[in-house]
Amino acid sequence: MEKNRESGVVMETKVREILDRYPEGRTENLIPVLQDIQETDGYLSEESVLEVSRHLKMPASKIYGVATFYNQFRFAPLGKYHVQICCGTACHVLGASTVLEEIEKNIGVKSGETTKDGLFSMEVVACIGACGLAPVISINGNFHAKVTGESIKEILDNYRNQE
Amino acid sequence: MNSQYNSSVKDFLIDEVLRDFTNNSKDPHLLEQISVLRNEKISEPVIYVGAGTCGLGAGAAKTLKSVRKYIEEKDIKARVIETGCIGLCAVEPIMDVQIPGYNRVSFQNVTEDKVDEVLDAVFQLEVPEKFVLGQFDQSDTRKWDGVRFLKDHPFFAPQKRLVLKNCGIIDPVDIKEYIARGGYKSYIKAINVHSPSDICDIIEKSGLRGRGGGGFPTGLKWKFANREESDQKYLICNADEGDPGAFMDRAVIEGDPHRLIEGMAIGAYAIGATKAYIYIRAEYPLAIERLESAIEEAREYGLVGEDIFGTGVDFDIRIKKGAGAFVCGEETALMHSIEGKRGMPRPRPPFPTTRGLFGKPSVINNVETFANVSEILLNGADWFASTGTEKSKGTKVFALSGKIALTGLVEIPMGTTVREVIFDIAGGILNNRKFKAVQIGGPSGGCITEENLDIQIDYDSLINVGAMMGSGGLVVMDEDTCMVDVAKFFMGFIQRESCGKCIPCREGTKRLLEILESITSKPDAANTEALDRFKGVMQIEKLSQVIKDTSLCGLGQTAPNPVLSTHKLFRDEYEAHLYDRQCPAGVCQNLKVYKIDVDKCTGCTVCIRKCPVDAIIGSKKSPHFIVEDKCIGCGACYEACKFDAIEVV
Incomplete structure (x- = not known):
């Protein structure tokens, strides 16, 4: 708990730094602001959204x-390891849905979620162009190219074993 | 030393090449300097590695590392250049080597462990046959014996490269090479010689149509904006390439970002805009990075900024990162997103050329459209119009993927047949399977089957057969692809990406998806869903028509296309799913029925323990049995059985 509060303070100063780069009250900068915050924190916390709200006056x-x-x-x-599964047409035709199912089964969370131990998070993405x-x-x-239902187990286990 | 060299080259390029745009000087000194900058005349070996996103995915970063290690260890003085993608994704990583006095030669599948082998050979003036892709055709250097020219490679020979001319060949983040290859000449000429309305006329005459999908004549669009009176106008480039299976724009930006910037600069001058935005997907970090550095370089050369080359023309360009919403490909939605709002479309008119971004007249074109502009001005409207069909001029870039032998990026003249693209250029179907269909135009497009393979690719003939140009994704399917599943895939995509503003799209796509889900899933004996399934299928066409007719924007108006197209062309597959509850291609997992062969089953109970829903019954050492009603078709038993006793029916 103590630790969490500490990291909260650190985070807020970072959000401040980002907001200082954008003029107050200019709502057209909302998306770049949120993108910058997510880039540093990895996600949008409630505190940072409130901070943005005060700064942009919305x-x-x-x-x-x-x-x-927006997606x-x-x-x-x-999570420590962020798994992105491409579900573009080419991947779909070659069996991405089987891979997705296998990953969901293997780490036990769905797209956009993080495992309880914080090790894996998962996200389905539109075509990543590979x-x-x-x-x-x-x-x-x-x-990881040309993955199959079987090879994904090995790949995920490799990451687990690194712990 | 280096910076001094750079600034003298800069002066040379600005004063002798760009300012002197009309002079086709034959001065040998000047020509020599240009050929040095174009890397045609070199004093030390140059090694090029294709480092676009696709190349990096295949391991180009490791290849680069090996190359650098190699030249350091062997103490060879050589330059290493990272290029974009040449389009042959299937044989990445691609490495080119150019030795002084010899033609540049290209090698395929050069993974990190192959680098030494290839470089050892080339530096001893031998070309390792199993890696060679082809050599470049250079006029004044020596040819490699027995090595074909890259332009004669079956993948490249039928192509005509205007937009992709430099992709995979030049250093994308070196403005010097781009200018030495004739870049920015069109722009400087345009702002010195032509009036804005001249430019609109030239583009209109060339017959260039929007490459983003709609196919609206670009010159005409520019004219509309040119005629508007306003204190501020905007030019926007739509690089929010969201179609699954399309990666043309990414390749152009990664491989030749200055071509886009020049096209936009000309467009901005033509409509009288001084500010431009590039709206690009945040999922393309490498493209964004290269674009940022290219804009910075163009600024240093005075090609972006105020009072460009003393003509009084101002042009500023900014990058806006999209946040992942497919609907932002629609122009009014895109503008809302730049304004910091939810990316929802609004009714038109007023069209953006009258009231667009921040309420000002704006023009939106896509990357490929802008990438054509400088070539048109350089070579003339008639030259451009001489390629293509009657109503579709020029070339089109397609991203080929799916079950095809050579995945990659091709640029073909309009009017090429679909068959030529798939079988001649891309080498046919993967593993010699049977061709079933090709999907063109992503979630808004449709399928083309064997019988229509000989149609010429242009905007109108594709629409005639129920497909559309779209942005240029071409996904090939073979006999193992289930077309109902493909329709379901696109519907799922559209349904997730529908912005929710208008009801036909928000609710209609959801219902369509439900219908497709019901016919691809296992029957549930407990309720009356059988009747609902039949009713649903009977409504597909009517519901699709309502969505098409009443949706607000292009996303909804084209959303039912993949369903309608597959429903019309592959009725037998729909019927097999509906009546026989079978997936002929064996894709729809839910419809798979597993059975145990009593003669092979030894009664080991492994499958009983593996089954997640307790659908297998039986006791030890006697054959087991799968209860069909309980089985969810997951295949766990099939994988677990060591005696091949479980079969899929």
Whole structure:
């Protein structure tokens, strides 16, 4: 608990730094502001949304309205290993849905969620443009090409074993 | 030393190449300097590695590392250049080597462990046959014996590259090379010689149509905006390439960002805009990075900024990162997103050329459209119009993926047949399977089957066969692809991405998805859903028509296309799912029925323990049995059985 509060303070100063780069009350900057915050924190916390609300002088409800509209924004912290599954057409045709099911079964969470131990988070993404390697997944930015229902178990176990 | 060299090159390029745009000087000194900048005349070996997103995915970063290690260890003085993607994603990583006095030669599948082997050979003036892709055709350097030219490679030979001309060949973040290859000449000429309405006329005459899907004549759009009186106008580039299976725009930006910037600069001048935005997907970090650095370079050269080359023309350009919403590909939704709002479309008129971004006249075009502009001005409208069909001029870039031998990016003249693209250029179907259909135009498009493979690709003939150009994703399907599943995939995508503003799209796509889900899932004996399934299928066409007729924006108006197209062309597959509860392609997992072969089953109970829903019964050492009503078709028993006793029916 103590620790959490500490990290909260650190986080807020970071949010402040980001907000200082944008003029007050200019609502057209909302999306870049949220993107910057997510880039540093990995997600949008309630505190940071409130902070943005004060700075841009717009209701937090409106900010949530915008943030939830776009796929990019997350409201829970990322896991240590962030698994992105490409579900573009090419990957789908070559069996991405089997891979997705296997991952859901293996780590026990659905898209946009994080495991309780904070080890894995998962996200289904639209085409990441590596159609030549389909079906493809990316774990913390490392591509794994031509994955199958079987090979995914090995890949995930490799990450688990690194702990 | 280096910065001094750079600034003298900069002066040379600005004063002798760009300012002197009309002069086709034959001065040997000047020509030599240009060929040095174009990397045609080199004094030390140059190694190029294709490092676009697709190349990096295939391991180009590791290849680059190996290359750098190699030249350091062997103490070779050589330059290493990261290029964009040349389009042959299937054989990445691609590495080119150019040795002074010799043609540049291209190698395929050069993973990190192959680098030494290839470089050892080339530096001893041998070309390792199993890696070679082809050599470049250079006029004054020596040809490699027995190596075909890259332009004769079956993948490249039928292509005509205007937009992709530099992709995979030049250093994308080096403005010097772009200018040395004729870049920014069109822009400087345009602002010095032509009036804005001249430019609109030239583009209109060339017959260029929007490459983002709609196919609206670009020159005409610019004209509308040009005629508007306003203190501020905006030019916007739509680089929010959201179609699953499309990656053309990303490749252009990663491989040749200056081409986009130049096209936009010309467009802005033509409509009288001084501010431009590039709305690009945040999922394309490498493209954003290269674009940022290219804009910075263009600014240093005075090509972006105020009073460009003393002509009094101002042009500023900004990047806006999209936050992941497919509907933002629609122009009014995109503008709302730039304004910091939810990306929802609004009714038109007023069209953006009258009231657009921040209420000012605006023009939106996509990346590929802008990438054509500089070539048109350089070579003339008639030259551009000489390629293509009667109503569709120029070329079109397609992203080929799915069950095809050579995945990649191709640029073909309009009028090429679909068959040529799939079978001649891309080498046919993967593993020699049977072709079933090709999906064109992503979630808004439709399918083309064997019987229509010989149609010429242009805007109108694609619409005639129930598909559309879209942005250019071409996904090939073979006999193992279930078309009902494909329709369900696109419907699921559209339903998730529908913004929710208008009811036909929000509710209609959801209902369509439900109908498709019901016919691809296991029957539930406990309720009357059988009747609902039949009723649902009977309503598909009517519901689709209502969605098409009454939706607010293009997303909804085209949303039912994949369903309608597959429903019309693959009725037998729909019927097999509906009447026989079978998926002929064996894709729909829920419809799979597993049975145990009593002769093979040894009664080991492994499958009973593996079954997640207790659908398998039987005692030890006697054959087991699967209760069909309970089985969810997960296949766990099938994988677990060591005696091949479980079969899929």
